Each structure stands twice: as C-alpha cells, then as structure tokens.
Amino acid sequence: MKKILIDARWLTNSMRGIGVFTKNLxxxxxxxxxxxFEFHLAxxxxxxSLLANKLPKNFYVVQLPDWCPDPILDLVVFNYLTKKLSADVVHFTGNTGFVLPRLAAHVLLTLHDVSFLKSADVVPFPNQNLxxxxxxxxxxxxxxxxxxxxxKVCTVSEFAVKDIQHxxxxxxxxxxxGFELAIDTSVSDNDIAATEHNRIDSTKYLAITGPDPQKNxxxxxxxxxxxxxxxxxxxxKLAVIxxxxxxxxxxxxxGLITENISFLGMCPHRDIPKYIQSCKTMIVPSFYESFGLPVIESLFFHKAPLCSSGGALPEIGASFAHYFDPRNQGTLVKLIExxxxxxxxxxxxxxQVGHHLSRFSWSIVANFYLSQYAAKNVAQDRETPCS
Structure with a gap:
C-alpha cells in the first residue's frame, strides 16, 4: 500500500484560492x-477539527505546529516527515515544496501560479505590507x-501551463x-447582512477580492x-467582500469612498453562495489570475460576470463573461453603464453554461491526482536522486 503525504497546511475555515483547493481535494x-493508498494529511x-469525523480508514492526521513559519516547514519539517513515514509520494498542494536531492519519494507539486516572478508591469505590487x-x-x-x-508539476489552467513554461x-x-457550490440554508439573512447598507441584493454588483495589489x-x-x-x-452600487x-x-x-460603495470585510467561504445569488453580478478586476473561482461561481447562478482580460480569466469565463481592460477604468464603466x-x-x-461548468468537478480533480499517486515511482532506490 502506497503511503501518500499531503501538505494540507493551507486547510483553513474561510480561505479561498489554495485553501479551497486543498480542502475540497x-x-x-x-x-x-x-x-x-495510506494517506497522511499534514x-x-x-x-x-476541520477533519473531525470525516476520515475513514487509511487516512491519518499529522499535526504541524501552529508557530512554525512556511520556510521551516518547507526546508525542514516536510523533509523529516517524509523520511519518518517512508512516504512514497509527497503532494504539495500550494506553490511551495522542498528540495530532496537524495530522497526517493515521488514529489508532486501543484503550482497554482508564478505571479511572484512577474515584473511590476504585469502584476503591480505597490503598497505591500511587510x-x-x-x-x-x-x-x-x-x-x-x-x-x-x-x-511532476501540476497546475490549474492552460494559461498557467504556458506561464510556468515561460x-x-x-x-x-x-x-x-474543482467546483461545487451549494446554498447553506443554515445561514440566516441576518448573518449575511447586519445592516441595510451592507445588504446585498439585485441592485448591487459584487467584488470578492483581497488586499494583494494584483487583485486590482x-x-x-x-x-x-x-x-x-x-x-x-x-x-x-458595489459591495466588496x-x-x-x-x-x-x-x-x-x-482615498475617497462614495455612498454607493460598501465593505463587508472577510466572511466564511460557506456564506459566499448567498451573496453571489443575491447580487446583480460579479466583478473580477484582477491583473493576473491563474484560475478565477469567482467567475465560475457567478456562472453557476447564470450570471455573466464582468472580468478583467488578464491571466486565465478569459479561459475560465469563455464566451459567457464580459471583459474589460484592467488598466483602463473607462472600459469597466462602459460595461456597467x-x-x-x-x-x-x-x-x-x-x-448554455451547464456543459462548461461540468469541466470543473472535484471528482475529476480527485481522480486525476489518484492517477498521479498511483504512477510508478521514478526513484525505486532510496539512494537515487529524484529527477
């Protein structure tokens, strides 16, 4: 039975992107x-607690220390765990991994993007915190x-394949x-909107974003x-999550903030569907995305999102989205008008959108990675370097 060590450090309650990918995988x-397989989830x-009562036989939890920064996990902890478990496959699910020159494990890296290698002309990065x-x-x-x-390196779009190669x-x-979105009926309207000003309805556009400059x-x-x-x-009107x-x-x-703009701050991922269902449509203004989860979330509710023409967004939105230049404010204003x-x-x-959405399935994602875990290990001898 093959031992699979999965880097699940990105597993959190509300994080999107890599966190959602790791959790749903x-x-x-x-x-x-x-x-x-015998799975060990780090x-x-x-x-x-997110895995409590969910793990069947052959699944085990390896606790990582909360205090340990990512570089130490990458350079020391996962090296140690791989050797201790005699893992056949190590799967890093979120952009970082480790260098194991003399460890005969099949090292699988899901590299979601290489935005950090881009120049400021492609992915602006002013006003970063420390x-x-x-x-x-x-x-x-x-x-x-x-x-x-x-x-082996895996990624999440054809655009990302070309970008990693470049x-x-x-x-x-x-x-x-993958993509599975369902309404959580346990969340009341009062949980979703504490005040009338913050209430999201069909009069408001919705942007789900973050402070990273590439989110624009x-x-x-x-x-x-x-x-x-x-x-x-x-x-x-605009609501920002x-x-x-x-x-x-x-x-x-x-910076000026006018009364047609409201900020809702962070919210749990489980709450997102009701926001999307209630709004007029989504706006995704990023300079660079290797995937673009909000795009297919909007399509799930049969709403054409307004998307930047940057990165993989045209690939994910296909002909169902409306596109604008992320450096030309007038192109977005014109779409809204x-x-x-x-x-x-x-x-x-x-x-129109059902067939397109069927491509984004967690079942398909799981089967893909299971096939990678089952692949013959390239290094049979533990003294042979990984290629």
Missing amino acids: IYALIENDHDK VRKKFV RQAIGRIYRKVFVPFYAKSAT ELGIAAEFIYH LTFVISAFISLYQKYKSEAP GVNRQQYQRLKPG SIEMGNLLIDLPAE
Missing part, C-alpha cells in the same frame, strides 16, 4: 476508493528550486480547479466613484 479523496494543529513583501521574496527565490526538483522553463500538466481593488473602487460622481444617488473599509484606506490613504441601460444582458440560460 481532501474531501474528494475521502469519497473515493482508497484501498490502494495539517496545522488549530485546523485539525509580510507580503517577505513572502514575495521567499517565493521568488525558492519556488523555482522547488518546482525544478519536483517529480517563467521556469519546465513542463506542467493542468487539471481545472482600487481600480474597481475608482470606477464606482466615477459612476457616483456622474449619476449621484442613481449610481450603480474580503477587504474592510480600514484595509482599503490603508491601501489608498486619503450598458448593463444599467439594458443594452448588455447578464442573465444566462442554464443550458
């Missing part, structure tokens, strides 16, 4: 036939080593991020400020 693996201690700046430097220095030492000169294989939050805020200055009380008012003001000190005037439709017939 593990849950999908649990649902599959696992008689051929999880930070404070998030072990943690973001250090993290960017760490990834820029070490991730190329991790990727080149891995037995930046690192290595081949990668893509499997789309100030761009979409500026577009709605421009609309307010033009239309006053009749201006289209993932950043609160104080965080935005740190990103843009002294066209929607408000009824000249641009955002409602999509279910039959």
